[in-house]
Every structure is written in structure tokens, then in C-alpha cells.
Amino acid sequence: MDLFLNLAINGIATGMLIFLIACGLTLIFGLMDVLNFAHGGLFAWGAFVGVWAYGITQSFILSMLAAVIAGLLLGLITEYLIIKPVYGNHIQQILITLGFMLVLSELIKVVFGPNILAASKPPYLDGSWEFGDVTVIKYRALIIVVGLLLFLVIMAVLKFTKIGLIVRAGVMNKEMVQALGINIRLVFIGVFMVGSALAALGGALFAPSSGVAYAEMGMEFGIFAFIVVIIGGMGSVPGSLVAALLVGLSNGFMAYYYSDLAMAVTMILMFIVLIFRPEGLFRVSGVSNK
Amino acid sequence: MIKTIQKSTWIYIAVAFMLVLLPFFKDERWFLFLMIQVFTFGIFAMSYDLLLGYTGIVSFGHAMFFGLGAYSIGITLNFLESTFMNLFLGILLALVLGGIVAFFAGILTLRLKSHYYAMLTLALASLFLVLAEKWRSVTRGSDGFTFRIPELPGPLQDHRNLVVYMFCLVSMVLIFFGLRRLTESPLGKILVAIRENEGRVESLGFRIMPYKVIISVVSGVVASFAGVLYAISIRFVGTNVFGIDVTLDALLMTIIGGVGTLVGPIIGAGIIEFAHHYLSDLSDVHWIFERWIILFGIVYILAVIFFPAGIVGTLWHKLAKRKHKKQEMKQKTSDKLAS
Amino acid sequence: MTNTLLKLEQINTHIEQFHILHNVEFEVSPGEVTVLLGRNGAGKTTTLRTIMGLNNASNGTVTFKGEDITKLPPYHIAKKGIGYVPEDQGIFYGLTVGENMRVGMRKEDDATKERMEWVLELFPDLKKFWKKPGGQLSGGQKQMLSIARSYVNENDLLLIDEPSKGLAPVIVEKVIESIEKMKEKTTVVLVEQNFYMASRLGDRFYILDDGMTVHHGDMSALREDEELKRKYLGIA
Ligand SMILES: Nc1ncnc2c1ncn2[C@@H]1O[C@H](COP(=O)(O)OP(=O)(O)OP(=O)(O)O)[C@@H](O)[C@H]1O
Ligand SMILES: [Mg+2]
Numbered sequence: 001m002d003l004f005l006n007l008a009i010n011g012i013a014t015g016m017l018i019f020l021i022a023c024g025l026t027l028i029f030g031l032m033d034v035l036n037f038a039h040g041g042l043f044a045w046g047a048f049v050g051v052w053a054y055g056i057t058q059s060f061i062l063s064m065l066a067a068v069i070a071g072l073l074l075g076l077i078t079e080y081l082i083i084k085p086v087y088g089n090h091i092q093q094i095l096i097t098l099g100f101m102l103v104l105s106e107l108i109k110v111v112f113g114p115n116i117l118a119a120s121k122p123p124y125l126d127g128s129w130e131f132g133d134v135t136v137i138k139y140r141a142l143i144i145v146v147g148l149l150l151f152l153v154i155m156a157v158l159k160f161t162k163i164g165l166i167v168r169a170g171v172m173n174k175e176m177v178q179a180l181g182i183n184i185r186l187v188f189i190g191v192f193m194v195g196s197a198l199a200a201l202g203g204a205l206f207a208p209s210s211g212v213a214y215a216e217m218g219m220e221f222g223i224f225a226f227i228v229v230i231i232g233g234m235g236s237v238p239g240s241l242v243a244a245l246l247v248g249l250s251n252g253f254m255a256y257y258y259s260d261l262a263m264a265v266t267m268i269l270m271f272i273v274l275i276f277r278p279e280g281l282f283r284v285s286g287v288s289n290k
Numbered sequence: 291m292i293k294t295i296q297k298s299t300w301i302y303i304a305v306a307f308m309l310v311l312l313p314f315f316k317d318e319r320w321f322l323f324l325m326i327q328v329f330t331f332g333i334f335a336m337s338y339d340l341l342l343g344y345t346g347i348v349s350f351g352h353a354m355f356f357g358l359g360a361y362s363i364g365i366t367l368n369f370l371e372s373t374f375m376n377l378f379l380g381i382l383l384a385l386v387l388g389g390i391v392a393f394f395a396g397i398l399t400l401r402l403k404s405h406y407y408a409m410l411t412l413a414l415a416s417l418f419l420v421l422a423e424k425w426r427s428v429t430r431g432s433d434g435f436t437f438r439i440p441e442l443p444g445p446l447q448d449h450r451n452l453v454v455y456m457f458c459l460v461s462m463v464l465i466f467f468g469l470r471r472l473t474e475s476p477l478g479k480i481l482v483a484i485r486e487n488e489g490r491v492e493s494l495g496f497r498i499m500p501y502k503v504i505i506s507v508v509s510g511v512v513a514s515f516a517g518v519l520y521a522i523s524i525r526f527v528g529t530n531v532f533g534i535d536v537t538l539d540a541l542l543m544t545i546i547g548g549v550g551t552l553v554g555p556i557i558g559a560g561i562i563e564f565a566h567h568y569l570s571d572l573s574d575v576h577w578i579f580e581r582w583i584i585l586f587g588i589v590y591i592l593a594v595i596f597f598p599a600g601i602v603g604t605l606w607h608k609l610a611k612r613k614h615k616k617q618e619m620k621q622k623t624s625d626k627l628a629s
Numbered sequence: 630m631t632n633t634l635l636k637l638e639q640i641n642t643h644i645e646q647f648h649i650l651h652n653v654e655f656e657v658s659p660g661e662v663t664v665l666l667g668r669n670g671a672g673k674t675t676t677l678r679t680i681m682g683l684n685n686a687s688n689g690t691v692t693f694k695g696e697d698i699t700k701l702p703p704y705h706i707a708k709k710g711i712g713y714v715p716e717d718q719g720i721f722y723g724l725t726v727g728e729n730m731r732v733g734m735r736k737e738d739d740a741t742k743e744r745m746e747w748v749l750e751l752f753p754d755l756k757k758f759w760k761k762p763g764g765q766l767s768g769g770q771k772q773m774l775s776i777a778r779s780y781v782n783e784n785d786l787l788l789i790d791e792p793s794k795g796l797a798p799v800i801v802e803k804v805i806e807s808i809e810k811m812k813e814k815t816t817v818v819l820v821e822q823n824f825y826m827a828s829r830l831g832d833r834f835y836i837l838d839d840g841m842t843v844h845h846g847d848m849s850a851l852r853e854d855e856e857l858k859r860k861y862l863g864i865a
Contacts, residue, residue, distance in 0.1 A: 035405045085595045090404045094348045095545065096594040102538070103587035110581055162731070169721045169732045176719035179681055180733035181707035181782070219534070226409055264420040267413035274406055275398070 002133045007252050013140040013209070015248020016147025020202030021225035022232070022240040023154060024195020030171035030235025032188045034083055035090060037097040039199055040222015041104030042071055042078075046200025047213040048112045051119045054208075060122040067204030068197045074104075075196025079189050101219065108215040116214045119207035139209050146205065150198065151241050158237065167191060171235045199225075227270045233280025243281060299467075302553070306463045313452055320567075322451045326523045328556075328563045329458035331543060333465055334516035335555030338540040340509040343550030344473055345502060346485035348404060351395075351411030352540055354418045355510045357532035358391060359384040359517025364527035365428060368437040377440050384514045392510025396503040412534070419532040434528025437521075458519050462556070465512060469552055472508065481505055482550075545590050551606065562586065633692075634659045634786060634816055635680070640689035642672075642679045649675045650840045652689070657786065662808075662817045664831035664848065666824075666862055672840040673820040674716050677788045680818075681713050682706045694785065708735065712779030716790040716820075718771045722764030726755055726774060729763045733778045741781060748777045751807050769800035776807065786816045793823040805829050824862060828852055836861045 025039050046067040053066035082100045086092040121139055128137045158164035166187055170177045174184050202221075207213040228247050232239030247266050254262035273280065313322055334356055341347040366380030399410045422429045429435075441447055472478055480501055488498060521527050530536070540555075543562050548554025569582035597604045637655035641648070650672050657663045665673050678684040680691055682703040691699045698706050707713065721729050734741060749756045752773040758766060766774060772792050779787050792808070793801045805826055808817065812830070821827040827834070831848040838861055851857060 082591070091346055091348055092594055094405060094408055095541070096591055098538070098541070099545075099587050099590040099594065103584055103591065106581050106584040106587060110584065114580065165724070165728055165732055169724060169728075172721045172723055173719060175683060175703075176715065176721070177732065178703040179683065179707055179713040179715070179719065180778070181704050181735050182732075183702070183704045223412065227413075230406065230409055261420065261424070264417055267416055270409065270413055274402065274410055278402065278406065 002135075003256075005134045007256055008249065009136060009140055009144070011249035011252025012245060013143045013147075013248070014252055015245040016143050017202045017206050018221065018224045018228055018248055019147055019241050019244035020150065020205070021199040021221055022228040022244055023151075023237050024191075024198050025225050026229045026232065026235055026237060026240045027167065027171070027191050028188075028195050029229065031167060031174065031184075031191055032083075032087070033090075034087070035093045035097065036078075036083065037094060037222065037226070038078060038082065038100040038104055039097075039195070040218040040220070040225060041101050042074055042196045042199035042218075043203035043206070043221045043225075044105060044108055044213070044215055044218030045074055046071055046203030047119070047207040047217060048108055048117065048203075048215075049200065050204030051117045051207050051213045052112065054120070054122075058122075060125065064201060064204050067200045071197035071200025072193045074200070075193035076189065078196065079192045083192070101222065105215045105218055108218075116212050117207075119211055119213050121208040125208075143205055143209060150201075151237075154237055163187070163190075224266070227266055229280075230270055231273045231280060233282040236280065236282040239280055239282030302463075302466070306459070309459055310456070313455055317452070319451065322455050323523070324563055324567055326451075326455055326458050326519075328560045329455075329462045330516050330519040330523060331539065331563065332556035332559040333458075333462050333519065334513055334536075335540045335543040335547070335559050336465065336469060336552055337509045337512035337516065338537075339544045339549060339552060339555045340469060340473075340505060340512070342541075342544055343548075343552075343554075344478065344481045344485065345505050346404075347400070347502070347506070348408050349411040350408045350534065350537055351413070351415030352509075352513055353532050353534065353536035354395075354411075354415040355388045355392065355513035356517035356520070356536050357415075357418055357422065357529075358387050359514035360521035360527050360531040361422065361429065361517075362387055362514070363518045363521050364435065364437050367439065368435060372438040372440045374440045381515070381518055384518045385511050388510045388514025388517075389507050392507045393503065395510075396506040397499075400499060400502045400506065415532060415534070415537070419529060422529045422532055429527075429529070432529050434526060434530075436526045439522055439525060454523055458523065461515070461519060465515070466552060466556070469508075469512070473552065477501065477504070485550075542586055542590055545593050546586065548604070548606075632658055634694060635818070636690075636692040637676070637680070638690050638692070640676075640679060640686050640691065642675055642684050643687050644675070644684060648840070649684075650679065650686075652841065653679075653837070654842050655835055657816060657818055658833070659785070659816050661832040662812055662819055662830045664827045664834045665818060665820045665837060666822075666827060666834055667837035668862065669822075671837040673837055674790055675840075676837065677713070677715075677790055677818070677820060680706075680788060681711065710783065710785040712782060712784040712787045714772075714775045714779050714787065714789040714792065716794065718775040720763040720766070720771050720774055722762060724763055725760050726763060726766070727759045729774055730755075730778055730781060733782060735782050740783060744783070745781050748780050751810060752777055769796050769803070772796065772800075772804060773807070776804070776811075780811060780815070784815060786818065787811070788818045788820075790820045791822060792819070793821065793826050801826060824858070 021039060021043050025036060028034055028036055028039075049070040050063045050067040054060065054063035057063065057066075078100065082096055083093070086096055125139050125142060128135045129141075130136075156164075158168055166177060166182055170182075170184055170187060178184050203213075203217070206217070206221075224247060225244075228240055228243040231246065232241075232243035247269065250265050250269065251262045254265050309325075312325070334352075337355070338349070338352050341349055341352070362384035363377070363380040366376055366383060370376045370379070395411070395414055399407050399414075402410060423431050442450060442453060446453055473481070484498055484501060517531060520531070539562065543558030544555045545558070546561060547556065547558025565582060565586070569585075570580065573580040633656050635655070635657040637653055640650055640653040640655075642650040642653075653672070653676055655665075655676065665676060667673050675684055679686050682698070682701055682705070686699055689699070690697055693706070693709055693711065696709070698709060701709075713719075721732065724732065730745070754770050755774055755777055758770065763771065763774060776787075776789065776792065779789075789808070792804050796804065801823065808819070808830055811817065817830075819827070819830060821830075828848060828851070834845060834848050834851050835842055836844040836857070843861065844857060
């Protein structure tokens with residue numbers, strides 16, 4: 001029981017990190033029909049900026065903030081330089097964002113040096129709580145709480161604010177949103193920046209938990225996030241959460257019992273969903289194919 | 291017959307001939323080895339171009355065929371005696387396996403939209419990677435294994451690298467001409483039409499799937515053969531042949547060289563391999579050269595935005611235009627003279 | 630001249646490589662219902678989309694309230710005061726009726742509230758199904774929602790594309806009545822195949838054929854002209 005719970009908590013924490021990348025990705029796709037394979041790069045950037053900022057300020061909060069700001073800026077740059085020229089062309093989007101992913105990863109090595117960085121937690125987040133025979137690592141609990149909170153905030157914004165209403169409408173039919181007098185590109189840039197910032201925050205949260213930041217983690221987690229978006233249904237935020245937890249948990253348990261097969265199980269999961277339910281678990285109703 | 295051969299064919303044959311002579315002037319080991327890499331990756335990138343450039347399919351899992359080829363030949367020569375018969379057998383196995391896997395992967399995935407297709411191929415390739423890592427009794431897991439290639443008769447054995455060089459070169463040239471035939475055939479025309487507008491081809495009454503499957507089988511077989519050559523050239527197989535880096539290399543070479551040109555990917559392979567070699571050497575001068583891939587990433591991005599036809603494609607376009615203009619001028623002057 | 634609200638001059642529109650509209654000329658006077666007629670594929674929808682900026686004119690100018698809006702993006706054109714009811718109604722299926730109305734609301738002032746109340750009185754069904762997802766409405770209700778949504782903003786012109794499409798005669802009658810009421814408050818460009826509806830509502834007509842404006846005049850004249858009706862509209 002002890003082991004089961006611990007593995008479950010691990011899996012949920014990983015799932016939350018993946019969710020932070022995936023929710024931006026899914027909205028970006030839903031809203032603008034844009035596939036951004038560079039999104040994982042923001043995760044890695046967030047991790048490095050976070051570690052760097054923590055080294056300077058020794059403040060956990062400030063390091064997270066720095067990652068978020070870096071994510072916002074990088075998101076803006078990405079949208080402007082990389083995505084804008086290839087709107088509407090999936091093949092070009094795949095090609096160019098993949099190339100940008102390479103550049104982002106390599107740039108990390110240029111800026112922060114080619115070595116793996118060691119990441120540490122602040123003392124007050126170190127250690128664990130004991131509940132009977134269950135040990136809950138504090139930092140993992142933090143990740144889960146932050147992930148859940150952000151999920152709730154995102155859902156509330158989508159559900160109850162005007163901007164959220166516009167985003168949801170845009171996912172369904174962006175042409176009509178424009179015809180109603182809304183500059184959808186501005187909305188999109190905003191979503192893109194926020195999505196990037198969430199991914200960066202995910203990376204910044206991840207580094208102290210794994211103890212390291214390395215450039216390749218962008219690719220690794222980016223692939224996970226894409227799988228999650230596909231499983232959850234493109235454009236659906238709750239779908240992303242469910243799929244991310246699913247992937248996180250299956251990965252967590254597999255990693256313990258058959259560590260090398262963890263990735264394979266995730267891939268097979270996606271495979272099954274794609275073959276039998278290509279639109280994903282949660283379909284977004286009324287998504288136009290324009 | 292002679293008349294129908296295109297002018298460009300003569301150029302290619304001339305270049306091929308020069309490549310045959312090249313090692314007699316510059317026969318350092320590293321150079322031969324680098325050229326062999328160019329040939330094998332040129333073949334691999336051509337097979338990628340067949341998908342990307344001629345059918346508009348982006349695969350993230352092309353490495354699976356490359357790896358299949360490499361493991362097929364490696365395992366065959368490792369478990370059986372290292373004879374030419376078995377070498378041949380290994381190659382055959384590689385081609386057949388490549389074809390079969392491409393066939394099933396194709397009918398399973400090709401009906402999906404581009405991004406799903408990309409992810410599914412990635413998933414498939416990573417399953418092969420896992421297989422290679424886990425099936426230790428055969429693959430030696432992530433350590434990989436070395437194997438011997440059959441001894442060549444007599445004096446040739448002393449020039450083994452040269453023989454491999456020639457074998458790879460000849461393979462590349464033959465595959466190049468073969469694929470060019472294919473793309474210029476009616477089948478190739480339909481494929482290009484599919485890339486341009488899938489819906490329209492379908493509305494003209496062609497069923498698209500069979501064509502896409504055919505092309506991905508051809509592409510898979512060729513890629514698998516590239517893997518064979520790669521394994522033979524380094525006499526070692528490790529799990530890295532299934533890695534995403536291999537696919538990314540092909541993508542980079544194809545895009546930088548020129549999508550949909552076949553010769554572009556070869557040139558791209560040359561540019562990347564040599565740049566890798568020389569720029570990595572320069573890393574003693576400044577560490578930034580260690581990060582040479584950034585340079586190519588940027589060139590690649592610019593190519594996708596500004597030269598979707600790649601370097602070769604763009605040059606070709608310009609040449610064709612100029613030719614066209616010249617002909618027009620000629621026509622005009624002759625018209626003038628006539629009047 | 631000042632009495633023209635919308636004016637299309639020499640409009641040419643391409644969709645991909647196809648040349649769809651050829652030198653379309655079109656004028657709308659304020660306070661009137663201008664009907665755009667023509668058989669299937671004549672280019673009526675494309676004309677409206679070109680006005681909205683959803684298709685780009687390759688040539689020619691669209692002038693609205695004396696201002697050249699040809700090159701403006703759709704959202705900008707909408708803000709100038711043009712409401713659009715597309716052929717497929719453009720309902721956001723996953724949003725409730727209320728949310729569908731709210732997405733389009735550019736202001737939330739008293740005037741807007743007043744218009745909202747007025748239009749909900751016109752279409753009581755919308756009030757009844759306020760919390761129902763748009764995708765679950767009937768065809769007629771979707772049409773009403775789309776028209777109502779275009780009306781809540783302070784628009785000077787409504788572009789309505791085939792509101793009678795696929796509706797039962799009783800519902801068509803209802804839609805006609807509601808547009809008749811709106812007519813008193815705003816200018817309308819109406820694309821219609823249903824000649825009955827067109828002739829009930831229209832003040833002026835334009836006939837499009839093969840992407841060209843081939844005829845225009847007062848609706849009353851068209852009602853009499855059997856020859857013209859037969860030739861372009863297929864009505865005996
Ligand atoms: N996306 C498109 N791609 C290619 N051709 C198009 C496209 N949209 C419209 N067309 C063509 O443009 C022409 C005009 O179409 P349009 O929709 O404007 O006609 P319409 O008068 O509204 O017809 P209907 O009464 O059937 O709605 C048609 O020949 C149509 O085939
Ligand atoms: Mg129409």
C-alpha cells in the first residue's frame with residue numbers, strides 16, 4: 001500500500017508537469033490550428049532560467065517568476081518569428097517548429113554552457129511528511145498543488161471571463177470570431193505567450209525535483225506533451241489533464257516495475273487512441289475544420 | 291535511345307565518375323570514411339525526400355527503417371558465418387523487413403492527418419528502439435555489438451575501405467537513377483499531385499492510399515538499405531540507429547539540400563557531414579563551433595520560410611527561368627529577323 | 630453620392646487560383662433592404678465574404694460610410710459597423726445561447742442592453758433556451774440566434790446570407806417578420822434564393838451570375854419582369 005501510494009503520487013506529480021506543457025499546446029492547436037513542436041523547448045528553457053535565477057537570488061518564488069517571464073518573452077518571439085510565417089500550412093509548421101526546437105536546445109548550451117546544471121530546492125521544500133506508513137515528498141506535493149491550482153485557474157478563466165469565452169469560441173470557429181469584430185491574432189499571441197509561460201514554469205518546477213536541468217529534457221517532455229494532447233483531444237484542457245495524469249501514472253508505475261518499457265507503454269497508449277478514437281478522449285464540440 | 295537521355299543525366303554521370311576517381315587522389319582514411327557517410331546518408335535522405343518532397347508526408351520515425359537495416363545485416367553476420375552468401379542474405383533480410391514494416395506502418399498510419407502521422411511514426415520508431423534495448427540476447431542492448439564483414443579476395447582486402455567506398459557510391463548512383471525514374475513516371479506525377487492537393491486527386495477518382503503505401507514501402511526499403519551500408523561501414527550496430535537524431539539528420543539534409551529534388555538530399559548530406567567534420571575541428575579555436583548545429587538549425591528555418599524548395603530547388607528554379615528567358619530572347623530575335 | 634452606405638466597385642475575388650468574382654458592382658442605400666439574387670454558385674456568398682474581408686479582393690474597392698475598407702482585416706471591418714450572418718450561421722456549438730450572444734458583444738452599455746432586450750422579444754425562443762448549447766438548437770433557432778447576435782452590436786449594416794435555407798415555410802414566415810421589424814432600425818443586405826422572401830423584404834435587387842452583376846433595379850420592377858426571373862433565377 002505504501003509503495004502503491006508513493007508511486008501514485010510520483011505519477012501524479014509527473015502528470016502535472018506534463019499537463020503544464022500540454023495545456024498551452026492544446027489551446028494553441030485548438031485556437032490557431034498550429035502545431036508547435038518547439039513547445040518542449042520552453043520547458044527546458046524554464047528549467048535553466050529557474051536554476052540560474054535561484055542561484056542568483058536564492059529565492060524559490062523569484063526563480064519561478066523568472067522562468068515565467070522568460071516563457072512569456074520566448075513565446076512572443078516564437079510566435080512572431082516562427083509561427084506567423086507558416087499559418088495554415090501544417091507541413092511547414094511541423095518542419096519549422098521542429099527546427100526551432102533544435103535551435104532552442106542548442107541555444108541553451110550556448111547561454112548556460114554545455115553541461116548539465118545541478119538544481120536544488122530551498123530548504124523549506126526539502127524533506128517529506130509521514131502519514132502512517134506513507135511518505136509524501138514535500139516537493140512532489142507542491143507540484144501537484146501548483147498543477148491543480150493552475151488547472152482550476154485556467155478553467156475558471158475559460159469559463160467565466162470574456163477573454164476565456166473568446167478563446168473557447170475561437171477554438172470552435174475562429175472565422176466567426178473575427179467576423180464579430182475580435183482580433184483573433186492578438187488573442188492568439190496572448191494564449192501563445194501564456195502557454196509558453198506555463199511550459200517554462202513546468203520546467204522550472206521540474207528541475208529541483210529531479211535535481212538537474214539538461215537541454216534534452218525539452219525534447220523528452222515535449223514528446224510526452226504531444227502524446228498527451230493527442231490522447232486528450234486537441235483543443236481540450238480537461239482532456240489534457242486527464243491524459244497527462246494517465247501518462248504520468250502509467251509512466252510512474254512502469255518506471256518502477258519495468259523501467260525500460262515506460263516509454264513504450266505511453267506510445268502504445270497513444271497508438272490505441274489514435275487508431276480507435278483519432279479525435280482523442282475529449283472531443284471539443286463544434287470545432288470547425290476551416 | 292541516346293537522344294531521350296536528359297542533359298542533366300550526363301552531368302550526374304560525370305560527377306559520379308569524378309567521385310570514382312576521387313579516392314585515387316585523396317585516400318586518407320578519414321576522408322574515405324566521411325565520403326562513405328555522405329553516400330549512406332545521401333541514400334537515406336533521398337528515401338526521406340521521397341516521402342516529404344514527393345508526397346508531402348512528414349515522418350518522425352524514419353530512423354526505424356535505417357535501424358532495421360543496420361540490425362538485419364549486423365545480426366546476420368554476427369550469428370552466421372561472415373561470408374558473402376550471408377552478407378547477401380543479410381541485405382535481403384533488411385530489404386524485406388524494411389518493406390514489410392513500411393507496408394504495415396503505412397496502412398496503419400497513412401490515413402491520419404499530418405501531425406498525427408508524425409507522432410505515430412515517432413511512436414513506432416521508439417518501439418523499435420525499446421525492442422533493440424530489451425532483446426539483449428540478440429541485440430546486446432544498449433552496448434551494441436561489432437561484427438565482421440566477409441574478407442575480400444586477395445589484394446582487395448588491403449583496400450577494404452576503398453571497396454566499401456565504391457560499393458556505397460555505386461549503390462547511391464543506382465538508387466538515385468532508379469528513384470528518379472520512379473518520380474518521373476506517371477506514378478510520380480500522381481504523387482506530386484497528392485502533395486499539392488489531396489482532395490482534388492481524390493475527386494478525380496484516384497484512391498490515394500495505395501499510392502501513399504507504395505511510396506512509403508519504396509522509401510522504407512531504400513532507407514533500410516542505407517542502414518545496411520551504414521552498419522557495414524562502421525562494422526558496429528548500436529541502439530542509436532533507431533534514435534530520433536537519425537531522422538532529424540535526414541530532415542535537415544533534405545530541407546537544406548532541396549525538397550523534392552532527390553539530388554538535393556545528397557548535396558545536403560555532403561554539406562552536413564563535411565560541416566560537422568570541419569566545424570567540430572574548429573571547436574579548439576572557439577567552443578561556439580561545438581554548437582554548429584545551431585547554424586544549421588537557423589539555415590534550416592530560413593530555408594523552410596524562404597526557400598521551401600531548398601537550395602538545389604531554388605537554384606534550379608532560377609536556372610530554369612534564365613533558360614526560359616534566353617529561349618524567349620532567341621525566339622524574339624529570330625522573330626525580328628524573320629519580319 | 631453621400632447617400633450610399635456601402636459601395637463595391639470593380640471587385641474581383643480569387644479563391645486559390647479560381648477567379649470567382651468579376652468586376653462586381655454593388656451599392657446599398659441606408660435604410661433599405663438590398664437583395665442579392667442569383668443561382669447556386671453565382672458568387673453571392675463570396676460577395677458577402679469579400680465585403681467582410683474574409684476573402685480578399687484582388688482588385689477593386691469596397692467603400693463603407695465613405696471609407697475604403699477593402700484591405701482591412703475582418704475584425705476591423707466588423708467594428709466599423711457591419712454585422713454578418715453567414716450561410717452556415719456560424720453558431721459556436723459548444724457555447725450556450727447566452728454565451729453566443731455575449732462573444733459578439735463589443736460593448737456592454739445601456740444601448741446594447743436595450744437592443745438585446747428588443748431582439749429577445751423578437752425571438753422569445755432564444756430567451757427560453759438561454760442556457761442551452763448552440764449546437765442543440767433547431768435549424769430555425771440557430772438562424773434566429775445568428776441574426777440576433779449580429780443585431781446586438783450597434784451596426785449600421787447587416788449582411789444576411791440565405792436565412793431561409795432549409796427552414797420550413799412557417800419558420801421562414803417568422804424570419805421574414807423579424808427581419809421586417811429590424812428593417813426599421815438598420816440597413817440589410819440579404820442573399821436569398823427564396824424569391825417569396827426576397828420580394829417580401831427587398832427594396833432593391835441585384836442579380837449575380839457567374840460572378841458578375843448582370844442586373845439591378847427596384848424590387849417592384851423585378852416582381853413584374855417574368856423574363857428576367859426566368860433567365861437568372863429559374864422561376865417560371
Ligand atoms: N473555398 C473555395 N474553393 C474553391 N472554390 C470556391 C470556394 N468557395 C466557393 N467557391 C466557388 O466560388 C463560386 C461562388 O461560390 P459562392 O459560395 O459565392 O456561391 P453562392 O452564390 O453563394 O451559391 P449558393 O447559392 O449555392 O450558396 C462557386 O463556383 C464555388 O464553387
Ligand atoms: Mg452561398
